[in-house]
Amino acid sequence: MAPADTTPPPVSSKAEAKTALKNLKAQQKAEQRDRKARKKANKQDGFFARIKQVFTMTRSYDPNIGWWMALAFFVTLGVAFAIFGLLLNWITGLLIGLPLALLAAMIVMNRRAEKAAFSRIEGRPGAAAAALSTLKRGWIVTEEPVAMDPKTQDAIFRVVGRPGLILVTEGPSQRVSKLVQKTRKRFSPILRDTGVPIHVIQAGRGEQQVPLQKLSKAIKKLDKKLNKHEVSAVEQRLAALPISRPPIPKGVDPYRTRPDRKALRG
Known part of the structure; x- marks a missing residue:
């Protein structure tokens, strides 16, 4: 019976080593891009989910919040479009007016959400x-x-x-x-x-x-x-x-009730 061949495999060439290293770096960069993309998507999903949650909570106490947000949006858009459209051009007016209109709608929602949050706890201990x-x-x-x-x-x-x-x-x-x-x-x-x-x-x-x-x-x-x-x-x-600690009823401590700050900020 012939002895087993214990000779080590041939060493790869320098060109093959460079190619493997290049492929490894490319794979690492691709994985890093994927992680960043997933992280960004998660942030966006969390942001929009939080806005939806605040809007839903506020609408239960203020059914007209959608109309107020729409009014703030279109009034701001119209004013910004008229001013910057006359001073510059209608494209610039639209590009400046849209972000300002969205900001105005978010401010209205934030104010209404804050009012709704306090309405939920008003009259309760704490x-x-x-x-x-x-x-x-x-x-x-x-x-x-x-x-x-x-x-x-x-x-x-x-x-x-x-x-x-x-x-x-x-x-x-x-x-x-x-x-x-x-x-x-x-x-x-x-x-x-x-x-x-x-x-x-x-x-x-x-x-x-x-x-x-x-x-x-x-x-x-x-x-x-x-x-x-x-x-x-x-x-x-x-x-x-x-x-001098006052007697607190058994159960949940009402004085630890706090409004959601993230919800208030939108």
């Missing part, structure tokens, strides 16, 4: 906290109420910012007045020497109350009295107070 969660940098908001009536579920939430200390109430004006007085007495001794003002804003639909969708704007309109470092110092003083 609605004011959900509205305060839309405040951006520079504001320190407590997620849980600093004072609460366990019987009526009226509550007060604390916001610290450049205007000072803001107490945001939730409940009828007459009913939360005693709760506001107790909360003022609790915080006043700590802030007495600092000169930090204490503001009270009532959230709700009653007289002298601020609707949820306008709550953030009302807080931002307050006069600025502190700088960033003073805001941090005030928060540290208030955080040093012992926490």
Whole structure:
């Protein structure tokens, strides 16, 4: 029986090695292009799916949203087309008018979606906290109420910012007045020497109350009295107070309810 041939296979030529390397690089580039294309498609699908979700949610509370978006689209398109069409030409007017019209329609949907989102939580415990969660940098908001009536579920939430200390109430004006007085007495001794003002804003639909969708704007309109470092110092003083946790009913914590920010942005 002849011995087995253990001779190694012949070594490939230099030209074959170059060809194989070139094919490998081409395959890697093709795979990279495919990954980018899939990633881009997924982003686009997610973007349009989010827009559809926001539109559907808003239409359930505002059936006329489609008409308002169409009105904003065509009015903006007509104005832009007329202006740029007269100044330049009709093609330029159309190219500039279409993006502006789409932007106008998206802005209308965003405003209506925000109003619908607040309409869904209005009147529920923790609605004011959900509205305060839309405040951006520079504001320190407590997620849980600093004072609460366990019987009526009226509550007060604390916001610290450049205007000072803001107490945001939730409940009828007459009913939360005693709760506001107790909360003022609790915080006043700590802030007495600092000169930090204490503001009270009532959230709700009653007289002298601020609707949820306008709550953030009302807080931002307050006069600025502190700088960033003073805001941090005030928060540290208030955080040093012992926490008096109000009794929370069993089940889902209503004060962790938050509107979908992505949905609001569209």
